[in-house]
Amino acid sequence: MRILDLTHYVAGPFATLLLAELGHEVIKVERPGTGDPLRSRRAEPGDVAFDYLNRRKRGVTLDLKRRRGRALLKRLVAESDAVVENFRPGTMARFGLSFRSLRRAKREIVLTSITNFGQTGPRRDWAASEIVLQATGGIVAASGWANGSPIKLAGNVAQHIGGLNAAIATLAAVLGVQAGLERGVWLDISIHEAFAAHWARHISRYIHHGLEIVRESPVAGKQGFPHTVQAKNGWLYLLALRAEWESFAHFLGLDEFISHGWSDHEARQARWSELGPAFQAAVASRGRLEWFAAAAERGYTFAPVDGPLDLLDSPQLLARGAFAPATLGDGSEAPCPRLPFTGVQAPAAENRAPRLGEHNAEVFGGLLGLSADELAALNAEGVI
Amino acid sequence: MRRWRPLRGVRVLSFEAAFSLPAGTRVLADLGAEVVRVGWPGGTYGTYIAVIDGIGLNKRTIGIDLRTEAGKALARRLVAQADIVCNNFRPPVLRQYGLDAEALRAIKPELIVLQLSGYGSPGPWQDFPAYGPSVEAAGGMNAQMGEAGDPPMRVGSGVFADQAAGRYAALALLDALTWRRASGEGRTIDLSMYEVIVHLVGDTVLAAAHTGEAPPRRGNRDAHHAPQAIYRCAGPGGPRSAADSHGRAGDHHQSLASQTTPGGQWSAAQGRASQTTNDDWLALSVQSDAQWRALRTLLGDETLADPALDRVAGRLAQHDRIDAAIAAWTAGLEKGEAAARLQAAGVPAGPVQRPRDLPLDEQLLARGAYQSVRRATPLLGRHEHAHLTLGWGPVDAARPPLEPERPIGADNRRILRRWLGLSAADVRKLERDGALLRVTPPEVTVPPNQIIGAVDPDFARRLGLPDEVAAAR
Numbered sequence: 022m023r024i025l026d027l028t029h030y031v032a033g034p035f036a037t038l039l040l041a042e043l044g045h046e047v048i049k050v051e052r053p054g055t056g057d058p059l060r061s062r063r064a065e066p067g068d069v070a071f072d073y074l075n076r077r078k079r080g081v082t083l084d085l086k087r088r089r090g091r092a093l094l095k096r097l098v099a100e101s102d103a104v105v106e107n108f109r110p111g112t113m114a115r116f117g118l119s120f121r122s123l124r125r126a127k128r129e130i131v132l133t134s135i136t137n138f139g140q141t142g143p144r145r146d147w148a149a150s151e152i153v154l155q156a157t158g159g160i161v162a163a164s165g166w167a168n169g170s171p172i173k174l175a176g177n178v179a180q181h182i183g184g185l186n187a188a189i190a191t192l193a194a195v196l197g198v199q200a201g202l203e204r205g206v207w208l209d210i211s212i213h214e215a216f217a218a219h220w221a222r223h224i225s226r227y228i229h230h231g232l233e234i235v236r237e238s239p240v241a242g243k244q245g246f247p248h249t250v251q252a253k254n255g256w257l258y259l260l261a262l263r264a265e266w267e268s269f270a271h272f273l274g275l276d277e278f279i280s281h282g283w284s285d286h287e288a289r290q291a292r293w294s295e296l297g298p299a300f301q302a303a304v305a306s307r308g309r310l311e312w313f314a315a316a317a318e319r320g321y322t323f324a325p326v327d328g329p330l331d332l333l334d335s336p337q338l339l340a341r342g343a344f345a346p347a348t349l350g351d352g353s354e355a356p357c358p359r360l361p362f363t364g365v366q367a368p369a370a371e372n373r374a375p376r377l378g379e380h381n382a383e384v385f386g387g388l389l390g391l392s393a394d395e396l397a398a399l400n401a402e403g404v405i
Numbered sequence: 406m407r408r409w410r411p412l413r414g415v416r417v418l419s420f421e422a423a424f425s426l427p428a429g430t431r432v433l434a435d436l437g438a439e440v441v442r443v444g445w446p447g448g449t450y451g452t453y454i455a456v457i458d459g460i461g462l463n464k465r466t467i468g469i470d471l472r473t474e475a476g477k478a479l480a481r482r483l484v485a486q487a488d489i490v491c492n493n494f495r496p497p498v499l500r501q502y503g504l505d506a507e508a509l510r511a512i513k514p515e516l517i518v519l520q521l522s523g524y525g526s527p528g529p530w531q532d533f534p535a536y537g538p539s540v541e542a543a544g545g546m547n548a549q550m551g552e553a554g555d556p557p558m559r560v561g562s563g564v565f566a567d568q569a570a571g572r573y574a575a576l577a578l579l580d581a582l583t584w585r586r587a588s589g590e591g592r593t594i595d596l597s598m599y600e601v602i603v604h605l606v607g608d609t610v611l612a613a614a615h616t617g618e619a620p621p622r623r624g625n626r627d628a629h630h631a632p633q634a635i636y637r638c639a640g641p642g643g644p645r646s647a648a649d650s651h652g653r654a655g656d657h658h659q660s661l662a663s664q665t666t667p668g669g670q671w672s673a674a675q676g677r678a679s680q681t682t683n684d685d686w687l688a689l690s691v692q693s694d695a696q697w698r699a700l701r702t703l704l705g706d707e708t709l710a711d712p713a714l715d716r717v718a719g720r721l722a723q724h725d726r727i728d729a730a731i732a733a734w735t736a737g738l739e740k741g742e743a744a745a746r747l748q749a750a751g752v753p754a755g756p757v758q759r760p761r762d763l764p765l766d767e768q769l770l771a772r773g774a775y776q777s778v779r780r781a782t783p784l785l786g787r788h789e790h791a792h793l794t795l796g797w798g799p800v801d802a803a804r805p806p807l808e809p810e811r812p813i814g815a816d817n818r819r820i821l822r823r824w825l826g827l828s829a830a831d832v833r834k835l836e837r838d839g840a841l842l843r844v845t846p847p848e849v850t851v852p853p854n855q856i857i858g859a860v861d862p863d864f865a866r867r868l869g870l871p872d873e874v875a876a877a878r
Contacts, residue, residue: 022583043580062629067616073608120800140800142771148692148753152625152633156688157755159763161635163561164550170635171686171757172558173625174565175549176606185572190797192579193436197411199586206409209800214774217763218796219568222424225457225792227760230785230851231864234561234760235684248538249547249556256557258542313543317533324539326557328548329613329620332603335543337530343600347611355614358607361570361600362519362577364592366584 022195025094025101026050026078027085029057031151031177032212033107033135034074035184040105040191041077042359044366048097048384049075049375053082053403056377063350072349072374073357080375081384082405085116089404094118095126096389102198103131103191110140120207131194132207135187139211149213154179158216159224163234171236182219183212238290245289246300249326252309256326259304264321272319273303348373381405409802410437415582416824418443418483419464420492420504424564425537425598426521427460428571430491433578434463435795435805438489441465441820443480444813444844451812451846456784458564459792461810467821468814468842471502475840480504484512486824488585489578491519496526506593515591517581521574525597535598537566544602549609552624569605570598625688631720632700632727633690635757638740640683685740686757689731689747691720699750706730761861764791764868776807784849787870814843 022045026037034049034057041047051057059071084090095118098104104123106113113119113134120132134140137149152173155161165172187210194206217224226232242248245266249256261269266284270276278296283289289296304312309325316323325331332338333356341363344356348371357372385391385405399405415438419430427442434440444450444466455461467483470476481503484490490509492499499505499520506518520526523535524543541547541560550558562568574596581592603610609620627633691697694715701709709730713719720727735743740756747754758766769775775791784790794804821827821835835841861867 039576043576067612067618069612069615070608073611134800138768139772142768144768147748147755148696148751149755150627150630150633150690150692150753152627152635152688152690153753153755156635156686156757157766159758159760160560160562160565161688162684162686162757162759165558165561166555170625170637171561172551173635173688174560175546176609178546178605181605182569182572185569185576186795186797189432189572189576189579192576192583193411194799196579196582196586197409197413199583200411200414202411202413203409206411207800208797210797211768211772214769214772215796217758217766217769217774218793219565219572220562220760220763221568221793222454222458222564223562223760224763225459225790226858227861227864228764228791228868229457231861232760232851232858233861234563234858236561239556247556248559249542256548258539258547258557258559260536260539262536313533317530320534322534322536322539324535324543326542326547327545329545329606329610330618331548332545332610333614337524337528337597337599338603341525341528341597341600343597343603349611349615353615355611357611357614358600358603360577361525361573361598361604362594362596364577364581364594 023101025104027106032180032183035181036187039188044368047078049078049080075374077370079380082378098126105133107135129198133191135210138213140209158213159220166239167236179216186215241290241293245286250304254308257309258324261321409799412436412438416487417489418487425567425570426493429574432575444468462807465816466811475838489517493521519594521596524599537564540566540599544599545606553622566598570601635686635688636732636735638685638735687740687743689754700752703750773804778807780809812846
């Protein structure tokens with residue numbers, strides 16, 4: 022598959038990153054001179070967002086505000102299976118690149134449009150950012166502690182999930198076209214709506230019987246003990262959904278709390294000041310990976326609470342080859358997470374983001390057959 | 406409007422339990438694939454949580470007793486007719502039934518096989534049990550949530566990783582179909598929920614690998630933009646009272662257990678507890694200096710007209726002071742009103758939507774995100790419930806209609822006729838041999854261990870649903 026990538030910032034580039042990681046050819050089209058606004062952040066130490074999101078893509082420049090630029094874009098469309106874009110609603114039409122006009126370039130084209138709230142509806146034109154998308158889509162309301170404010174989820178997960186759904190939609194649409202079931206389609210991906218769908222269980226609970234998930238007490242949650250406790254060398258997540266308190270307490274080495282009166286989770290919550298110090302001391306007596314393995318033997322779903330640095334040493338990730346070296350903007354190399362599943366056709370493209378316009382000659386010359394003179398003229402005019 | 410079914414004709418045979426893989430095959434079903442779920446007695450299919458999650462919607466089911474030789478043989482014949490076979494069972498169980506990836510690909514080399522587990526197989530943690538929240542913790546999510554001084558937080562869902570893993574499974578399967586169309590080759594896919602979370606926060610992992618430092622935890626703040634936070638708003642009853650302002654979010658809620666009779670029926674007397682609840686908040690994020698000027702004008706707070714705050718560096722340095730001014734403004738407004746005023750001024754902001762808000766969310770409703778499911782037998786007192794669809798589709802097509810989940814074995818005859826050409830007599834013989842199963846679904850009730858939150862006794866009125874009397878009639 023060949024994907025023409027008109028995306029910038031986060032959600033769109035994540036969608037085309039997934040397709041590029043799957044081995045498909047992605048041509049990223051950027052504005053001449055400045056490119057994707059995320060590029061400018063590369064100057065800040067440690068900001069690798071652009072590098073992460075644009076690996077394995079080819080990079081070309083094209084000024085879509087010029088007639089000549091649009092004409093070249095349509096020639097690229099004619100050679101592509103899908104176009105992915107994440108401009109604000111109406112922008113593509115203003116560029117003269119509406120779905121109808123793209124279909125004139127290629128009858129079977131798939132156009133995937135990613136926006137914050139969708140192409141339709143009363144909030145179509147709302148401004149958004151990651152925290153606004155997470156909050157309006159759900160999950161945030163129930164994240165954090167009961168005695169504090171709702172807390173945003175890590176990183177850019179709402180935009181990533183929007184991009185993930187866009188990649189799924191794009192693949193499905195191209196399959197439908199290839200199977201002869203349809204001839205071209207314009208997909209409307211709302212990050213907000215896609216993210217809300219990931220909270221379906223809790224929305225559904227309210228619809229079915231009015232039950233709302235709420236934020237938990239940090240002291241002693243619904244198990245009658247906190248879910249996150251310090252182990253010897255870091256935080257441990259303790260989940261033992263179907264455990265009997267007696268065997269669980271014995272497992273933790275809390276035999277003195279096995280007696281009657283402690284088996285009920287509400288009693289443990291109420292008397293946490295008595296139980297808490299012994300509970301915390303017990304957990305702190307062993308390392309988090311040691312607990313994790315011991316708990317797994319018993320069928321308890323504990324987990325190490327690992328941060329990004331810990332993940333780089335995860336025995337499971339290392340054994341599975343879950344990292345591939347990526348080259349960053351400053352030329353250095355660092356391990357980067359691969360797709361979370363095996364069986365993928367190894368991508369031929371390099372594991373790095375393209376330089377601005379790096380593949381102009383290859384794409385406009387090789388794919389579209391422009392001569393060196395024509396390329397030089399386009400360059401001089403600022404079209405590419 | 407037309408229906409969009411790009412996967413029409415694709416056959417999926419799924420040995421699935423819990424939520425992760427079923428969420429993935431539900432995507433394929435909504436896209437028009439024929440998804441056949443293999444059921445067995447004692448599974449989670451048709452239970453309260455499966456119905457709530459909607460994981461059986463748009464799917465067919467066949468009941469096969471894999472403990473019998475005839476059942477195993479029948480499963481192998483169905484595998485030969487499938488495009489995709491997937492499972493989220495533990496590896497030893499699959500080998501026992503002859504359904505591990507090697508055995509399946511031996512039946513049909515061009516088959517696409519996907520197995521999904523908590524940590525992935527093979528690997529040193531391959532047999533470790535997992536739930537969504539445990540792989541979220543292990544995969545780097547919790548450690549990056551909350552303020553620097555807090556213990557790590559967790560995602561307010563319980564199935565965030567399951568949903569995400571289901572979507573990645575759908576991605577992997579669609580890509581495998583694309584590859585098979587081009588090459589004729591099948592594929593074996595092993596998906597790790599743990600790695601799904603790592604991938605979703607992969608940019609932070611790459612950053613840590615590059616700098617050698619763990620990223621700082623920032624709560625609701627951002628490294629590049631300010632102000633950004635979540636601010637408390639007035640509840641629907643107007644500005645909050647002093648007593649409410651320092652209350653904990655859950656204080657006014659009562660548990661489901663204390664409000665319901667054993668049959669799960671509601672009574673009017675239960676309706677008062679949650680009405681004073683104020684847990685309404687607004688998320689706000691200023692992304693540029695121009696947006697900051699707009700916010701300052703809207704708030705009308707002269708103390709913010711400080712040139713030191715004109716640039717983001719100054720605002721990051723004095724974030725607490727700005728937060729106090731914004732919080733004073735939001736405290737007097739309902740979250741929807743505050744968001745509308747900020748948006749009108751061009752400032753990115755939105756209400757923190759609770760489960761009670763999203764079924765009435767004007768954007769979701771306008772876009773047809775909810776489709777109604779009609780069930781023949783009433784569920785928790787009603788025949789009809791709204792469920793979310795995929796959350797996207799073509800601009801000019803309706804969201805997919807949702808067919809209710811089917812009891813295990815309800816499609817035995819249909820599937821065996823369509824896939825294997827078996828007659829009704831053949832099917833009866835298989836039933837006599839014990840290879841085929843039909844399971845009468847148990848009545849769906851809310852199990853006590855699912856009571857993890859607060860009940861709004863007023864929900865039916867708020868959602869405009871008919872009352873129990875009307876539903877029962």
